[in-house]
Amino acid sequence: MNRRRPPKRRLRARLPALRCNLVLLVVWPLLAASPAGLEQARKLYQLTDYEASLKILQAIQPKDGPVYALIGRNDYMQGEYKKATEVLEKAVAAEPNNSEYELWLGRAFGRRAETASPFTAPSHANKAREHFEKAVQLNPRNIDALSDLFEYYLEAPGFLGGGLDKAVGVAGRMASIDPVEGQWGRPAWPRRKRNSAARRSIGSAPRSWRRTRLAG
Numbered sequence: 001m002n003r004r005r006p007p008k009r010r011l012r013a014r015l016p017a018l019r020c021n022l023v024l025l026v027v028w029p030l031l032a033a034s035p036a037g038l039e040q041a042r043k044l045y046q047l048t049d050y051e052a053s054l055k056i057l058q059a060i061q062p063k064d065g066p067v068y069a070l071i072g073r074n075d076y077m078q079g080e081y082k083k084a085t086e087v088l089e090k091a092v093a094a095e096p097n098n099s100e101y102e103l104w105l106g107r108a109f110g111r112r113a114e115t116a117s118p119f120t121a122p123s124h125a126n127k128a129r130e131h132f133e134k135a136v137q138l139n140p141r142n143i144d145a146l147s148d149l150f151e152y153y154l155e156a157p158g159f160l161g162g163g164l165d166k167a168v169g170v171a172g173r174m175a176s177i178d179p180v181e182g183q184w185g186r187p188a189w190p191r192r193k194r195n196s197a198a199r200r201s202i203g204s205a206p207r208s209w210r211r212t213r214l215a216g
Contacts, residue, residue, distance in 0.1 A: 099139035106131030
């Protein structure tokens with residue numbers, strides 16, 4: 001039995017939708033590859049729509065430092081810390097002198113340390129410290145990097161590069177840039193050191209990367 005063909009009017013009704021889909025197929029890669037695509041991905045990131053932001057970023061070719069960095073931050077916010085470190089390493093490789101990229105790579109390694117086994121956590125924690133220190137070296141006035149490094153030094157045990165004397169030194173540098181930031185932790189140092197010592201064990205890692213900021 002022959003199937004009935006759809007009426008011409010039904011076909012005509014479908015044509016606008018088909019044309020729209022064809023236009024999207026052509027325009028979407030062009031939009032993603034343009035500066036407007038990266039800016040739109042940033043806006044979606046700020047709105048915490050990480051999946052939509054990643055969709056735009058993945059379509060951008062070729063990828064550069066800013067694209068890799070934003071992909072890494074999206075992965076970080078979604079709890080994909082291993083992915084975040086891998087992509088942020090590409091951002092750092094593309095722009096070795098970018099303090100913000102080093103900071104976010106440090107945060108990602110910090111989270112990996114926090115969620116890793118006792119055997120791998122110390123290695124990740126040391127990498128976090130190294131990248132925090134590198135971020136400060138590249139931009140001594142990066143207050144976010146100084147803040148994260150301060151908390152790392154304050155809470156990490158000595159065998160992971162922590163130390164109260166180091167924290168005090170960083171706090172002094174913070175105070176010279178922003179007196180409020182430099183003073184916020186001073187009254188709590190003795191208490192926080194006691195709490196940190198009480199909860200430390202082999203493989204523990206500081207929590208400096210928890211106070212991440214969306215902006216930047």
